[in-house]
Amino acid sequence: MVAAGQVPAVTMRGISKRFPGVVANDQVDFEVQQGEIHALLGENGAGKSTLSNILTGLYRPDEGEILLDGKPVTFHAPRDAIAAGIGMVHQHFRLAASFTVAENLVLGHRDAADRGLLLEPRVVEGRIADLSQRYRMPVNPRARIWQLSVGEQQRVEILKALYRGARILILDEPTSQLTPQEADDLFQTLRLMAAEQRTVIFISHKLEEVMAVSNRVTVLRRGRVIGTVMTKDTNTRALARMMVGREVVFTQKKEGPAPAERDVALELRGVSATGDLGTPALQDVDLTVHQGEIMGIAGVAGNGQRELAEVITGMRRRTAGSITVTGRVTRGGNPLEAIQRGVAYVPDDRLGTGVAPSLSVADNLVLKAFRGPPISTRGVLHRRRIRANAEQLMHRFDIGAASAETPARQLSGGNIQKVLLARELSSRPRVLVASSPTSGLDVGATDTVRGLLLAAAQAGVGILLISEDLDEILALADRIAVLYNGRITGIVERQHANVEQLGLMMAGAAVA
Amino acid sequence: MIRIERRLTESRWLVVAVPVGSLIGAAVLSSIILLITGHDPLATWGRLLDGGFFASGAMSATLVSATPLLLTGLAAAAAFRMQIWNIGAEGQLYLGAIGASGIGIALRDQPTLVVIPAMVIAGLIAGAAWAALPGVLRAYTRTNEIITSLMLNYVGGLLMSYLIFDSHSYWRDLSTFTARVFPQGKYLSAAASWPSFAIGGIVIPLGLVLGALAAAVLWLIYTGTRFGFEARVIGDSRAAAHYAGIRTRRKIVAVMALSGALAGLGGASEIGDFRHVLDPRGLQQASFGYAGIVVAALARLNPFAVIVVAILLGGLSNAGFSLQGATFPAGLVGTLQGLILFCALAGELLVRYRIRLGGPARTAPPATTPSVVEVA
Numbered sequence: 001m002v003a004a005g006q007v008p009a010v011t012m013r014g015i016s017k018r019f020p021g022v023v024a025n026d027q028v029d030f031e032v033q034q035g036e037i038h039a040l041l042g043e044n045g046a047g048k049s050t051l052s053n054i055l056t057g058l059y060r061p062d063e064g065e066i067l068l069d070g071k072p073v074t075f076h077a078p079r080d081a082i083a084a085g086i087g088m089v090h091q092h093f094r095l096a097a098s099f100t101v102a103e104n105l106v107l108g109h110r111d112a113a114d115r116g117l118l119l120e121p122r123v124v125e126g127r128i129a130d131l132s133q134r135y136r137m138p139v140n141p142r143a144r145i146w147q148l149s150v151g152e153q154q155r156v157e158i159l160k161a162l163y164r165g166a167r168i169l170i171l172d173e174p175t176s177q178l179t180p181q182e183a184d185d186l187f188q189t190l191r192l193m194a195a196e197q198r199t200v201i202f203i204s205h206k207l208e209e210v211m212a213v214s215n216r217v218t219v220l221r222r223g224r225v226i227g228t229v230m231t232k233d234t235n236t237r238a239l240a241r242m243m244v245g246r247e248v249v250f251t252q253k254k255e256g257p258a259p260a261e262r263d264v265a266l267e268l269r270g271v272s273a274t275g276d277l278g279t280p281a282l283q284d285v286d287l288t289v290h291q292g293e294i295m296g297i298a299g300v301a302g303n304g305q306r307e308l309a310e311v312i313t314g315m316r317r318r319t320a321g322s323i324t325v326t327g328r329v330t331r332g333g334n335p336l337e338a339i340q341r342g343v344a345y346v347p348d349d350r351l352g353t354g355v356a357p358s359l360s361v362a363d364n365l366v367l368k369a370f371r372g373p374p375i376s377t378r379g380v381l382h383r384r385r386i387r388a389n390a391e392q393l394m395h396r397f398d399i400g401a402a403s404a405e406t407p408a409r410q411l412s413g414g415n416i417q418k419v420l421l422a423r424e425l426s427s428r429p430r431v432l433v434a435s436s437p438t439s440g441l442d443v444g445a446t447d448t449v450r451g452l453l454l455a456a457a458q459a460g461v462g463i464l465l466i467s468e469d470l471d472e473i474l475a476l477a478d479r480i481a482v483l484y485n486g487r488i489t490g491i492v493e494r495q496h497a498n499v500e501q502l503g504l505m506m507a508g509a510a511v512a
Numbered sequence: 513m514i515r516i517e518r519r520l521t522e523s524r525w526l527v528v529a530v531p532v533g534s535l536i537g538a539a540v541l542s543s544i545i546l547l548i549t550g551h552d553p554l555a556t557w558g559r560l561l562d563g564g565f566f567a568s569g570a571m572s573a574t575l576v577s578a579t580p581l582l583l584t585g586l587a588a589a590a591a592f593r594m595q596i597w598n599i600g601a602e603g604q605l606y607l608g609a610i611g612a613s614g615i616g617i618a619l620r621d622q623p624t625l626v627v628i629p630a631m632v633i634a635g636l637i638a639g640a641a642w643a644a645l646p647g648v649l650r651a652y653t654r655t656n657e658i659i660t661s662l663m664l665n666y667v668g669g670l671l672m673s674y675l676i677f678d679s680h681s682y683w684r685d686l687s688t689f690t691a692r693v694f695p696q697g698k699y700l701s702a703a704a705s706w707p708s709f710a711i712g713g714i715v716i717p718l719g720l721v722l723g724a725l726a727a728a729v730l731w732l733i734y735t736g737t738r739f740g741f742e743a744r745v746i747g748d749s750r751a752a753a754h755y756a757g758i759r760t761r762r763k764i765v766a767v768m769a770l771s772g773a774l775a776g777l778g779g780a781s782e783i784g785d786f787r788h789v790l791d792p793r794g795l796q797q798a799s800f801g802y803a804g805i806v807v808a809a810l811a812r813l814n815p816f817a818v819i820v821v822a823i824l825l826g827g828l829s830n831a832g833f834s835l836q837g838a839t840f841p842a843g844l845v846g847t848l849q850g851l852i853l854f855c856a857l858a859g860e861l862l863v864r865y866r867i868r869l870g871g872p873a874r875t876a877p878p879a880t881t882p883s884v885v886e887v888a
Contacts, residue, residue, distance in 0.1 A: 335755060335756070336759075338757075339756075347755065353749070354752070355749075355752060356745045357748060359744060363745075367745065370741050379737050379738045380736060380737055381736050381740075383736070
């Protein structure tokens with residue numbers, strides 16, 4: 001199917017893209033042949049989305065060039081990429097919910113099927129019927145989007161791309177919201193498209209499905225290409241190794257004795273919770289974190305990590321089970337209760353949740369302490385103490401901000417994270433829940449943040465470290481629990497942990 | 513292609529330069545219109561300033577117009593600061609007027625020192641209660657407060673009309689035959705007339721003094737109290753407020769009530785300072801509540817700036833009356849006032865957004881959504 005020497009449908013050469021404080025793509029070379037299903041594999045933050053955003057004209061690369069069928073192209077806007085035959089199916093669909101399928105397909109698209117302002121529904125519907133039959137994607141063109149299931153909506157997205165003449169189709173984490181059956185149907189469709197010499201780029205971090213559907217795999221890690229391999233010459237084990245990286249870049253290791261003999265800081269018994277859509281997100285989770293212990297939660301995003309962090313910190317109600325903080329059961333569903341019990345939280349959504357972005361660094365540093373002395377008495381704030389607190393913490397945690405009055409959103413990611421940690425750790429917590437604490441940070445800031453977490457553990461804080469970065473978990477955690485599909489699928493001591501085994505557990509593969 | 517992008521930072525000099533530029537823009541545009549219609553722009557501008565501020569008695573008249581604008585402007589600013597969109601200052605002002613006039617009638621035999629504080633309190637409470645309705649709906653059922661507060665304006669207006677025109681209510685004067693045929697409200701006693709203060713020939717109504725006081729209190733609340741801190745966090749990010757353990761719902765109701773209380777005080781002042789009778793038609797024609805939204809926007813929600821803007825807009829509307837005449841049609845006055853407001857609001861946009869011609873937008877960092885509006 002993939003002929004050697006053929007001119008590739010897509011060539012990306014030496015692509016680099018930098019954002020403030022982050023190198024998202026670093027000299028990426030990426031080639032896709034016509035008629036192949038090419039998987040782009042990598043952890044969150046590895047640079048997959050940036051690369052696809054460059055290919056679809058949403059971002060312009062800082063360096064490097066893009067060739068389609070061997071000819072250099074420059075995209076100024078997404079519509080240039082669409083005109084060149086590139087179609088994108090986003091993870092979060094971009095459909096108008098109250099419009100019909102046919103209307104969504106022609107929305108913003110001009111071609112012979114519409115004459116002036118009038119739509120010709122029958123022509124459009126006919127074409128939809130053709131396409132959906134050809135690729136086995138049954139969908140009623142007259143149905144309104146809100147009436148469709150997630151799987152059907154995805155078909156509409158794919159049909160939309162095809163309708164606009166996409167020869168190259170990019171799918172971003174297409175199975176993340178699908179049932180296994182729907183995912184199988186999708187794979188069938190993709191194979192049919194490849195057989196018709198269309199090109200499919202399949203972005204994923206799930207090993208099993210990459211093995212199931214792709215012809216070749218390119219693995220990205222930290223913005224760099226680790227390698228491109230034929231799927232038939234590899235296996236999930238090898239891919240896991242490439243994706244997570246064997247070498248531990250950071251040398252910090254958690255020192256010392258097993259804290260298991262110390263008191264329990266946090267205990268979860270049979271905890272369940274639902275996600276934002278009301279579907280079960282956590283099921284029957286048992287977890288114990290001792291004082292001074294770092295418990296790592298490994299797993300691919302979307303397997304219940306956010307819900308786990310939120311039930312512990314009171315931001316989400318649990319539907320079953322009990323949560324005990326330093327020996328007392330919490331009522332739950334109340335962030336203030338958690339704060340007062342000494343549960344600190346570094347959320348993964350730093351800028352939207354962890355800080356109030358337009359408020360000053362000084363105000364953000366008292367976001368939780370403003371309720372009482374010394375920051376306020378009888379409802380009146382003491383500006384001078386807020387300022388003194390800010391100056392002290394900015395110095396102690398080396399927060400790089402123009403002044404204490406600088407709005408938080410103007411800080412770099414690393415400095416925002418330092419503000420968060422400074423606030424949370426200075427509250428003398430018993431438990432700290434840290435969600436992806438170093439994602440998107442540069443090497444220096446990552447090192448600082450890890451150092452702060454280790455120091456907190458030394459001081460006796462029980463830490464729940466939720467991270468997709470296995471290196472990080474292996475470097476910091478005493479024990480590692482793997483979360484898959486809302487369940488803890490296993491807990492291992494760090495000494496006995498092995499990257500490949502963890503990678504497989506994270507990807508949902510059964511481990512013997 | 514023209515793009516409008518949100519500025520990442522608001523530069524200091526723009527905050528000064530843009531209002532000045534807007535004024536110049538308004539002057540140029542209105543001069544063109546004046547020249548076309550055969551009026552001398554400079555003379556017109558002179559008369560405008562004179563009629564609004566400098567002629568004898570002009571400043572006093574301006575302060576009368578400014579008083580309700582100040583209070584409804586503060587009402588809007590109080591809510592908007594927390595990103596709660598109370599569009600109902602109009603109705604809250606009516607309710608304040610109903611409450612204050614009701615108490616004023618009830619306490620007609622009491623001395624000034626009893627009646628006036630009672631009227632102030634009644635205005636505050638009635639306005640607060642009326643605003644609390646959409647507040648509670650917003651907080652506990654997630655009903656859009658823009659729509660509910662706006663709709664309650666009509667309900668408030670109709671209630672006021674009902675009390676005077678369609679019923680034999682406590683507020684209606686039924687003492688004489690004419691009053692029974694031509695419905696009107698009961699006039700308040702002389703003791704219920706709010707005092708005014710004359711400084712250097714300028715008459716300052718009590719309502720304006722209370723408004724200035726309210727502005728200071730509002731500023732103190734927002735900058736110096738726990739309540740204000742929580743409101744600022746909620747206004748900036750609901751998620752961050754939830755994260756910090758702030759009880760968002762109670763705060764929404766409280767801020768709505770605070771906002772409504774200020775508008776209600778505006779209604780009380782209309783009764784006590786100026787009208788001395790519940791006057792549904794006059795209050796509804798004035799549209800103080802809606803004008804207050806413009807005042808708050810121009811003042812960038814700063815309570816002290818609300819004082820200045822209210823006086824400027826009060827002057828502008830008064831000057832309009834004095835410009836109007838045989839050779840200067842009312843429509844042209846309205847056009848000039850509209851142009852000045854338009855330029856001021858357009859300038860406000862420039863402080864927060866930049867306009868770029870051609871070329872692709874600068875890519876925003878991946879974490880934030882690029883807020884780009886394409887005008888094509």
